[in-house]
Amino acid sequence: MTKPLVAIRSVSKSFGEFQALRSVSLDVWPGEVMCLIGASGSGKTTLLRCINQLAMIDAGGIWLDGELLGVREQSGRLYRLSEREIGRQRLKTGMVFQRFNLFPHKTALENITEGPLQVQGRKSDEVRAEALELLRRVGLSAKADWYPAQLSGGQQQRVAIARALAMKPMLMLFDEPTSALDPELVGEVLAVMKELAKSGMTMMVVTHELAFAREVADRVVYMDQGAIVEQGRALDVLGAPREERTKAFLSAVI
Amino acid sequence: MIRLSLSLGLAVLATVTSAQAAELPAEIKQAGALKLTVNSTYAPMEYRDPATNELVGLDVDLANELAKRLGVKIVWSETPFAELIPSLQTRRADFIISGISDRASRRETADFVDYLATGPQFFVMADNAAKDATDLCGKKVGTTRSTSFPVEIEKWSKQNCEPAGKPAIQYVPGENSIDVRNQLKQGRIDAAVQGSETLPYAQTQEPGKYRVVGEPFAKGYQGIMFRKDDAALREVVTEKLTAMIADGAYKAVLDKWGLGANAVAQPMLNAAPQ
């Protein structure tokens, strides 16, 4: 049996007095497209940010590709990893943010080449060629030398996806990628994400786009108040939810 | 001894003022006070006592005695050295008694009643090797830049170092006499120049630290400075000063500050040589 790409075991996280995650356990399999849904404050974004260590968990463990994240175990105690090692672990994931977070002082192409050049120290011709290919893949070859301010929201998000892909991650994390977009721009981003899913990338997507989830997700996970309430195939969770809370949530958003 | 001379002085005052009181300018008589301003960073002439922060000094004592004999009070103010002459010209001060030298260049707009012998004097740290003033040729010598001393040093250097085939003195500016002594202590300058009237005080403050080199190299006088058009006030003050010298009040003040040797026989008008 193959191992899960991400193994989350009894993970808890609080912000001050607010408990964002309550002993959550979850597996994500290679090539799987998982959509996380739920109300704001349900913990779905926090879970994502724990996987790429933008937030540090308080208890439990997360393994990515078999490696324990953020800490190392020695003689029965856990020791925090150095900033450098955490940075290295982050290279295995790529994240796409709700507000794109493109570097405004760099062109689209430069945004994409920044990571490979600066962090991975790769050669610039290779990196440039790959970046142009990624831009083509997201449909923005013509905008290589444009600045983020000159691009629409949908275009910026697509560049952001290319930027994350440039690092060749094994897992892509999407934190509400279309929530900040005008409705007519959502489609172009979802199209890129569908293509990515088809190409076999393992994806965890926090989203409100239930149609997208129904179409592309292998598994849908509904979270509420820091815990997983229900999970399963998109058909089942979205079409015939078993839990009351899931039903209540879905009827409120549809 | 001082009380005797004071009571003697009062007797003189009684006779003199009754005859001369009419000569004190009207505004001063009306105000009942003299407006005087001093640069209070010049011990022992005028400075603030570090313990009590009171304004004290040889000039302060002389002025207080003069005012007593004139039958008026004094309203003191303080100002930087460079502001003394403007203060006189703008009538902020009635006259200036503030360790200021009588110099020809200053007589364009003022008259001096000379009351104390003085002259720039070289001095060094006690452990300095210099014996004669010419040992200072080619060395760094500092003095307060707002005084006439920088020019004096240059003149002396031309007259004494050049002919001896020695390099000229290197002048280093300082903000005031304390700054200059500070730079001497740190070794930024090899020697300093100050008015000879300040050195006995400096030596009592910091005994054994400094050593005078040579004699004061330009004879001059400290003068009480008056506006040119203020002859009446000038004559009144000269009279009182003459009386003070005659009855010993003047000498008493000088001795109190260790400057008995700088006394003059009588006040002189614009008597400094240059």
Add this chain to the structure above:
Amino acid sequence: MKPVPALAEGFPDLSGMRIAREPHWFRWLSAALIVLVLAAIVRAFAGGQIEWSYVSRFLTAKVILEGIVNTMVMAVLAMALGIVLGVVVAVMRLSPNPVLKTVAAGYTWLFRGTPLILQLLLWFNLALVFPTIGIPGLWSARAVDVMTPFLAALLGLGINQGAYTSEVMRAGMLSVDIGQYEAAQAIGMGRLRALRRIILPQAMRVVIPPLGNEFIGMVKATSLASVIQYPELLHNAENIYYANSRVIELLIVAGLWYLLVVSILTPLQMLLERRFARGTLRLAR
């Protein structure tokens, strides 16, 4: 379905009428008063005890011009030192390392908490505390020889400026959206690299206009170095009036030059502001 009703009666068509101009009586009155006051001041200056011939004679004197050059050289160098220190200290202040944070906070507290003139005097008289300075075994020298008026002024002005600049820089860095930092982290950048490549360049856009303003202040702050014998404009003007007693005339000469320099720098600084504001406005969506 109801048809849309016709417009109601009783509201006339005003589109043909123009709005009358207000006379603004009070503005005219106050302007006239101000002109009168200014005229009185000019008259006082013209008729006062000022010998304007001295002003014109010394306005372009060699010593004065040297003073201006020294003023500007010191202003530029001290400002550069202040900016470098400001960036370093700001980064230290935002570090997770408590030692660095405390040192940075201490530096800012000390140099913003004491008057600049005091700092200049202390630097100049350093030899009273450290008669010799140097690196043990490698090089040593007398402090008085090293601490020239130029160096004392540079250190005094620059290190003082650094304390103020660090606060400006810190505000600038905190003003950059945290999402930028997270995006940098997400592609594997460490804290320092993210600061250098992503945060600082964006912070500079916010920070450069106030720094331009600080530079104008620095030009005038150099005048304090006159008390430690640095031959800048004020010092040289003072030397002239120490010799010829023309105090106010020389102060006017110095004042006019400072005014000229600042008058040139101010519109430049406003141009700088507008250029960088345009940048950030363009970035805002």
